[in-house]
Amino acid sequence: MWYSYWAEVVLAIHLAYVAFVVLGQLTILLGVTLGWEWVRNPWFRFAHLAAIGAVALETTLGILCPLTVWEDRLRTLAGQQVSEGSFIGRWMHRILFYDLPSWAFTMLHIGFFLLVLATLALAPPRRRKSPSSLAR
Numbered sequence: 001m002w003y004s005y006w007a008e009v010v011l012a013i014h015l016a017y018v019a020f021v022v023l024g025q026l027t028i029l030l031g032v033t034l035g036w037e038w039v040r041n042p043w044f045r046f047a048h049l050a051a052i053g054a055v056a057l058e059t060t061l062g063i064l065c066p067l068t069v070w071e072d073r074l075r076t077l078a079g080q081q082v083s084e085g086s087f088i089g090r091w092m093h094r095i096l097f098y099d100l101p102s103w104a105f106t107m108l109h110i111g112f113f114l115l116v117l118a119t120l121a122l123a124p125p126r127r128r129k130s131p132s133s134l135a136r
Helices: 001-035 040-062 066-077 087-096 102-122 131-135
Strands: none
Touching: 001 040, 001 066, 001 102, 001 131, 087 131
């Protein structure tokens, strides 16, 4: 029972990670267009770049995603197939996983990394001006 529960937790973390990468990029593009300064926060931007960079590196090197491996292992320990998760777990799985050739995922991940890198160059992060520097 606990293995099944932890498999669902790992799946939710995986979904959150993917959402951070995809929705983060959409938010950056929208924020740059609308002049939202917070999307230029260096911590946010470099964390975003690192998140997709790790995925692109894994896929380039042929390394399986650790979150997928952990979930599969926990499902095995629970005596389940991936499709046997909870209702919410099955939906999260449908959102995350597609039946495509591995080269397609490699191209998708590398392409998305290059998009994030281009966005970083075209709309670079900025540090917020400190109140003392504004007073001068």
